Amino acid sequence: MATSPAYLQTHLRDDIVILRAADDLRRGLPVVIATHDGPGGHSLMVLPAELADAWRLERLSMLGKPQVLISRERAAVLKIHHKGRDAVRLSCPKDSFGIRALADPTADLSAPMKGPFQVQEATTEQAALDEAALALLKIAHLLPAAVSVDLCADVPQDMARHHGLLLVSVPQIKAHIQAQTGGLMVVADAKLPMKGAPNSRIVAFRPESGGTEHFAILVGSPAPSDAVLVRLHSECFTGDALGSLKCDCGNQFTGALETIEQAGGGIVLYLAQEGRGIGLVAKLKAYALQDQGHDTVDANLRLGFAIDEREFGPAAAMLKALGFLRIRLLTNNPEKVAGLEREGIKVVERVEHRFPSNEHNAHYLATKRDKTGHFL
Ligand SMILES: Nc1nc2c(ncn2[C@@H]2O[C@H](COP(=O)(O)OP(=O)(O)OP(=O)(O)O)[C@@H](O)[C@H]2O)c(=O)[nH]1
Ligand SMILES: [Zn+2]
CATH class of the missing domain: 3.40.50.10990 (GTP cyclohydrolase II)
Known part of the structure; x- marks a missing residue:
């Protein structure tokens, strides 16, 4: 007997769809995040900054003007002043090297970053999307830094379906985090x-x-x-x-x-x-920073994580x-x-x-x- 879409829908629980989205991000596939389930609202297309190569960046740029999202901790390390958000929006560097340097501090010594960094003020809805995007990257055990593009209110559902991308919502990401316990x-x-x-x-x-x-x-x-x-x-x-x-x-x-x-x-x-909750690869990046002289606490913060996750x-x-x-x-x-x-x-x-x-x-x-x- 053919399985009906309604049957599938009831089994796509919030916490399950979020792990699927995390897997997509790890493979370098963008994910669309909406402020709420159903039509309307704001949405954001998100790609992990550490996987933003020239090809992916070019495709993302076709949908809108990209920006980079970094965590409050990473912003503090880079001495970027902002309005106290947990996720900070910056103008997007021109090339993928600049984006990856923002996300991953292990190359700071060999390729020092050049500021000034331009902060973009986010609306309340945008800030909720930005924070959810970084939370999703942490669930994926990737560095909490993204390249993102704001999408028009009526676009996301059709666009995600058309491109075979996953669409998740801010409440679903929050539900997943709570369901872990x-x-x-x-x-x-x-x-x-x-x-x-x-x-x-x-x-x-x-x-x-x-x-x-x-x-x-x-x-x-x-x-x-x-x-x-x-x-x-x-x-x-x-x-x-x-x-x-x-x-x-x-x-x-x-x-x-x-x-x-x-x-x-x-x-x-x-x-x-593993790694006080940041994952094994991020911990190894923290070790690389410790090889450069940073301690275990500073290494976490430089990578954009909390001291203990x-x-x-x-x-x-x-x-x-x-x-x-x-x-x-x-x-x-x-x-x-x-x-x-x-x-x-x-x-x-x-x-x-x-x-x-x-x-x-x-x-x-x-x-x-x-x-x-x-x-x-
Ligand atoms: N991020 C990060 N994690 C580390 C580092 N060194 C060890 N860890 C991780 O830290 C965790 C240590 O865990 P525990 O020994 O249970 O915890 P603890 O906070 O040291 O507390 P107690 O050992 O109970 O006193 C493990 O997940 C390690 O992988 C580091 O330099 N950076
Ligand atoms: Zn250990």
Whole structure:
């Protein structure tokens, strides 16, 4: 039996369509963002600045005058004054090199940018679209900088359909961000004997949106009625898998398993929040900036991100699903305690989780102590 369009429509939930749009952006396909669902309103065609080559730029320019959008953090780094927006509109540089330089600071030393940068004041509707565009780029784990073109009010639906482009709305992007904290489904649950913690189990949680899974590792048989030891571990490919000495993640991961095993059981949550939530490639760009002398905090800001982009909703949702509402948290990060408490988990004790530094991570740890309030 043929599937009716109405059937498909009801299954194109907000959070799902947003991940499809994020995938398109990663492939260099523009996405149209509208102020609201349905006809009318304002809209914007958006392309990631880091993928704006001459060919794509030429095609985008056929639809209108392009502008560049950068985040408040990137604008501060570039010393651009504006009216306090989260997304700042600038006149578009003439070529794709200029656009990419605005987005990606890793080439700042070899190709210094030439100002002055011309700010374009956005209306309230335009500002909402601009902010949504940068939020969508972050969901795609791309740098939060875009080339965009304003579209006429009556154009977007037909244009998107005609060109095979995705049309999403500001409310859909907001709904997706909120949905990240809920709708986690258990999709696998198995025994996982590990070195130092042979009696362990792993539970995989997948967001209903189809986004990346988070994992709960239950060491021993922790009882929900006890305030058991819990470690929130944000994914770190370089530290966890490659044994990088630049951070303390590898030691913290194996150390947490040992401590929890010795305590008679508990939980390690392995969160898909690589690079404090900016994604692996952006973290590697942050490392390239650290090679140039910037610290871990400044590197995030130079790339246009917040210092920490992590959410605590998924961790709290997993703990609630497993029945652990009162915990003892292994961390040096006061924000993890506050974040979990905001999400309804009672942290009855913060348990220190420090390891000796080495010559490669001493500066990173000192920066966490001095700039982000870690107890180190
Ligand atoms: N953006 C960015 N992320 C980094 C850098 N170094 C490490 N990370 C990431 O930082 C996260 C560290 O996570 P955690 O160890 O769970 O968190 P924490 O804030 O250090 O807090 P505690 O270890 O609990 O005290 C991981 O996702 C790493 O990938 C860096 O220089 N830049
Ligand atoms: Zn790490």
